[in-house]
Amino acid sequence: MLESMSKIIEMLIRRGFLWQSFEIYGGIAGFIDFAPLGNGIRRNIEELWRDYFVVNERAVEIDTPTIGIEDIFRASGHLDSFTDVAIECENCGKIYRADHYIKEKLGIESDETMEAVLEILETYDLKCECGGSLKNPEHFNLMFSTTIGPGKGKRGYLRPETAQGIFIDFKRLIDYFRGKLPFGVAQIGRVYRNEISPRQGVIRLREFNQAELEYFVDPRNKTHPDFKIYSDTPVILVDKLDYEHIITLKEAVSQGIIANELLAYFIGKTREFLLCIGIKEDKMRFRQHREDERAHYAIDCWDAECLTAYGWIELVGIADRGDYDLKSHAEFSREDMSVFIQFKEPVRMARRKLKPLMNKLGPEFRRKAKLIAEEIENYEGEIEDPITLNINGEIVTVSSDFFEIGETEEEVFGEKIVPHVIEPSFGLDRIVYTVLEHSFDTDIIDGEERKVLRLKRNVSPVQVAVLPLLTREDFIEISREITKRLQSAGIFTEFDDSGSIGRRYRRFDEIGTPFCITIDHQTLEDNTVTLRDRDSTEQIRLKVEELEGIIKELLSSDGSILEFGEKFR
């Protein structure tokens, strides 16, 4: 396992997929550079993600700042759930989360403030398990903070997820979608988490890339019209009690393993997406978060996990965030975050209504009579005798002598609700790594080991290599012409004339280039070239004029090159 990991990492660095950031200054943990090829594959994966989760949904994509002001994260809960108080043992150096440790040892629920923790430590003379005394509590906050503007400025934080930028635009978004649910809003971008100890290279980063979709729905209708596409797909589910099910998504919903159809829909769609970019089916499963594992905002959460040299790692989190975020932002911003949902037909509702008797109110209440009458008309509470009214802060009791009870009928056209949100959230860096690892393969050609990245054609950063068999001017000239022609057709093409032909094939095999075109002696005679398939190493001969069309067709499928010509050599 370790051996295979270092072999891959060695190749990824050497060939230009991923590099350590700030390398010439010694580097720092938790940051990576996307080198040319890694950047190419990530861009391809992003583009396919858009296809799946934006273009083919009722969804749009937006882009909001990576810095957020403090208010956002106070409302979202990130400031509180993000700032833990930690205590450290002076003797053995162990670090505990203060509230967890206090609860475990003393059974006390403590506030997460420095003062509260300090007081409890002193009052109970709490010691570490090793007997050592615990140092003063300290904050650790997993958000990067910064200041906006000069001087003291305004406190800001680098966003820990792209989702908040979407939630706080909700009023504009619901308007954009002309007031109708359901709709989705996606964002792809950088996020930041000041991890205490980032490890495992690409897997735990302090700055990384997310692709998130926030899908807003009527809470009573967590369904999707396209669920049938995935409903009969069997998937591997590991539930919150660690039981493994191999079960269709439809069954999983009806048995209550997955909370609702919409979550199941996105599980199915995520699975298909991951397969489409080249993640191995037998190394993929969906695992439900345990009760104690879920984020502060989630009702139910399923992770897409993949098996890598690092073990099972989480690539995607699919969470039902309920109305947590919208309600919270509504409360903190005092903006209405609800949607008016029209009934299919207006509902007629009988209503008891109070009718003020002005001829009684006038003489008794004089100048206030008019205000009181309005309040009586709008009275919604229990009908008693007397009723109590609040007139501009003044409490007034009014006996039944001053009003009549009337029956009226009203038409109600709909109601206001706060939508729920289902969130598939993709960690792009981990996905890129996993695709690379799952594609990495070796085989034996003529008794010699060949390293080959069996990337799907739709994610390969270099799609075609054009190779003159010999470094002869006439060969090179034709090669450059073909390269230019394919490039202007939008095909990512590289020209390479250095080293023997075998060496060049291996070079492009190793970076996962699906096709090599070779210009040889016959090209000069009949204007044909060979097209070589990376996985089978088979070749066919094609006319130069057919190249563009055939390659485009091959790139958008998994078809064999032998469909387009006779095997050559």
Next chain:
RNA sequence: GCGGUCGUAGUCUAGUGGCAGGACAGGGGCUUCCCGAGCCUCUAACCCGGGUUCAAAUCCCGGCGGCCGCACCA
């Protein structure tokens, strides 16, 4: 953050106080060649900072980074 361990060309590695070597990769050339062929040639490294010493890649201290374990992971 704690403990262990490691850090030498792009990559992998030899060197344990006395001129830093090799393999592969890469560039240029020869070869005119369909799966890492061969020959010539070039480029290229001691993680950083201090200390000990006539002399440090090597010994000591600190930092940074990688890996493993613990802790953490909204």
